[in-house]
Amino acid sequence: MTLSSLWTQRHRQDQMGPVSVFGFGVLIGLVGLRIAAMFVDSSPRLGLQDEQLLPAMAGPSWDHLLGTDQLGRDLLLRMVDAVEAFFLPGLFACLVAALIAVPTGAIAGYWEGSKGAAVLRGLLTMISAWPRLVLVVVVVAIFTGSVRDPAAWAEVRLYLLGGLVGLSYIPQLGGAVSERVQHFRREQFVEAARAHGLSDRRILLWHILWANCRHLVLRHTCTLFGAFILVETSLSYLGDYGVPPPRPSWGNILAGVRHSVVHSRSLMASSDSWSPAGLWGGVEQAIQHGGLLGVLAPTIAIAVSIAGVLALAEHYARRDRP
Amino acid sequence: MSDPILFTRDLWVRVHDPNGGGSPIAVVRGANIELQRGATTCLVGESGSGKTVLMRALLGISGARPGVTAGTAWARPDGSEFPVPLVGPRKRWRGRALPSLRPGWAGYVFQHPSHSLDPLLRVGDQVGASVTIAHSGLTPAAVKRRVLHWLETVHLPNPEAVAQLFPHELSGGMAQRVAIAIALATEPDLLVADEPTTGLDWSVRRDIVDLLGELCRARGMSLLLISHDFQVVEHIADQLYVMFRGELVEDGPRRAFFEPGPGSHPYTRELQARSRALEEGSSPPRLHLAEQPTSSGAGCVYAHRCPWIREPSPERSALGERCRSVRPPDFRPSSDHRVRCIAVGEPT
Numbered sequence A: 001m002t003l004s005s006l007w008t009q010r011h012r013q014d015q016m017g018p019v020s021v022f023g024f025g026v027l028i029g030l031v032g033l034r035i036a037a038m039f040v041d042s043s044p045r046l047g048l049q050d051e052q053l054l055p056a057m058a059g060p061s062w063d064h065l066l067g068t069d070q071l072g073r074d075l076l077l078r079m080v081d082a083v084e085a086f087f088l089p090g091l092f093a094c095l096v097a098a099l100i101a102v103p104t105g106a107i108a109g110y111w112e113g114s115k116g117a118a119v120l121r122g123l124l125t126m127i128s129a130w131p132r133l134v135l136v137v138v139v140v141a142i143f144t145g146s147v148r149d150p151a152a153w154a155e156v157r158l159y160l161l162g163g164l165v166g167l168s169y170i171p172q173l174g175g176a177v178s179e180r181v182q183h184f185r186r187e188q189f190v191e192a193a194r195a196h197g198l199s200d201r202r203i204l205l206w207h208i209l210w211a212n213c214r215h216l217v218l219r220h221t222c223t224l225f226g227a228f229i230l231v232e233t234s235l236s237y238l239g240d241y242g243v244p245p246p247r248p249s250w251g252n253i254l255a256g257v258r259h260s261v262v263h264s265r266s267l268m269a270s271s272d273s274w275s276p277a278g279l280w281g282g283v284e285q286a287i288q289h290g291g292l293l294g295v296l297a298p299t300i301a302i303a304v305s306i307a308g309v310l311a312l313a314e315h316y317a318r319r320d321r322p
Numbered sequence B: 001m002s003d004p005i006l007f008t009r010d011l012w013v014r015v016h017d018p019n020g021g022g023s024p025i026a027v028v029r030g031a032n033i034e035l036q037r038g039a040t041t042c043l044v045g046e047s048g049s050g051k052t053v054l055m056r057a058l059l060g061i062s063g064a065r066p067g068v069t070a071g072t073a074w075a076r077p078d079g080s081e082f083p084v085p086l087v088g089p090r091k092r093w094r095g096r097a098l099p100s101l102r103p104g105w106a107g108y109v110f111q112h113p114s115h116s117l118d119p120l121l122r123v124g125d126q127v128g129a130s131v132t133i134a135h136s137g138l139t140p141a142a143v144k145r146r147v148l149h150w151l152e153t154v155h156l157p158n159p160e161a162v163a164q165l166f167p168h169e170l171s172g173g174m175a176q177r178v179a180i181a182i183a184l185a186t187e188p189d190l191l192v193a194d195e196p197t198t199g200l201d202w203s204v205r206r207d208i209v210d211l212l213g214e215l216c217r218a219r220g221m222s223l224l225l226i227s228h229d230f231q232v233v234e235h236i237a238d239q240l241y242v243m244f245r246g247e248l249v250e251d252g253p254r255r256a257f258f259e260p261g262p263g264s265h266p267y268t269r270e271l272q273a274r275s276r277a278l279e280e281g282s283s284p285p286r287l288h289l290a291e292q293p294t295s296s297g298a299g300c301v302y303a304h305r306c307p308w309i310r311e312p313s314p315e316r317s318a319l320g321e322r323c324r325s326v327r328p329p330d331f332r333p334s335s336d337h338r339v340r341c342i343a344v345g346e347p348t
């Protein structure tokens, strides 16, 4: 085999499949929305002002592309602004998990059999024994009220959530890293490097963690980010522990308009839904008057975002094993 | 004149039974080995004979199973001697083994090149890591220059391009050359190659062995070549050790093995017959595995397989009993040739 054919072979392998393209597309979209959210102020946080003048649950129009919500606020702006609720706290969750789990797992795996490794392993097991959601709810409940300023508390609460979800993910990530390190520690190339006198630190950091665990860690942090979106939107939907209104979250947007679902269902049912034209008429009715978009927009946003980061996780999982 | 770079005195390695039962099993029994400066020493024996364990215990590389060592080993990197801290495989990840005492003093080439390279790092970076062991504080450009130099030294075509490749893009022979370059880049005094030709095509094996021999001659480096195949070592061996079940049953200079002369050990003859048969393409002589080795430790280690007591000639009819009960003495056909066999030493 000639060198040039080897080159093309490698470039073929590096090409991205549709899953990767989708994942990176969603990632870029989320980053874009997060940046846009910095310039958007959908709900003045001190009371509601001129938005009250808009009709509630209005259908889409050129001024309000997605219509308005139950209090007459622009839905699109709120959808964009809601990215703030999970983006940085989600990254914070990933950071917490990675910063603690990677060194812990690496040490537990590399010096397997030593006392320190046994202690670390015990800690990982202890954390994993906590049910994630219960942990989150209990800790948030404990902290509730400890910060006086409600706006600041909303912010703190989100990062607290992020930290907790990150913590609860540590056993999984740490376990995966330590298993991988254990595996590679016995590889011949590690033995060769040791035998040549390369230091343990360099072997662990460079040969094992950087070269052989990078994709594994990225894959797990992507999954974690997806899990955080789910936790944040679910808690916000349920109310007490998530994003407090008037701050928007995809979860509480959905919660706000959920009563309209019943209304739009009745609108759709009243039309003749057996013919395509009739069906479309019902949907149009529901969009114009029933606030169907208020339900669809956050649902689709949540689904697409989670699917996107999971696709990224899949992308790294594929990279993980050459 | 003898100027060993590394030697052992009565080196034992015992490993614990993986099933946890009983006393440890001796896998290396009282090995005395001397690696001469600038010479090629070959350690020959079938797989499982303890050659790799011996090398690992000596050079402080981890083993798969926990064990203990006894005996002494001495290294003489530059005329002055120092004891080698023998590393029982149990202390695999700590302890001051030879590599950490003298980084870069010995280079290693393992079997299966595909395993001895990090699959996810570029070839150039892996050679570069070795370069930094030999010379700290080089600029990246200087490291790169040396990397290309070493890739060229092992006769890889187009080193610039090879340095950018990942191991899975290399053929077996190329990968083994890279592994040799990685070992060489630490600028060692001693190169250890453990079955460097397994997993390679027949056509490439000879090239790799010739390359090793050529490099060692050119750089005045000592080479320890471990193999199960006499054909592999024939071209380059200066000194040979034959190992069977943990014991060095014969050692001597190359002429003792490849030229007709006074007796050689029956096990050596078996190995030679096997590799000759393999090269000729005929099927190798069958092993007689029916009989289990004696566990008592008394007698000859080879007794359960030795053809001389299996098919005794009239003169050797009384041999079997003695071989199984008496530890064979060392017989020396010449001053530098040693055979551990009762029958070889006796006129028949």
Ligand code: SF4
Residues within 6 Å of the ligand: B265, B266, B267, B300, B301, B302, B303, B304, B306, B307, B308, B309, B319, B323, B328, B340, B341, B342, B343, B344
């Ligand atoms: S000592 Fe006996 S059993 Fe051992 S090799 Fe010699 S003849 Fe065979």
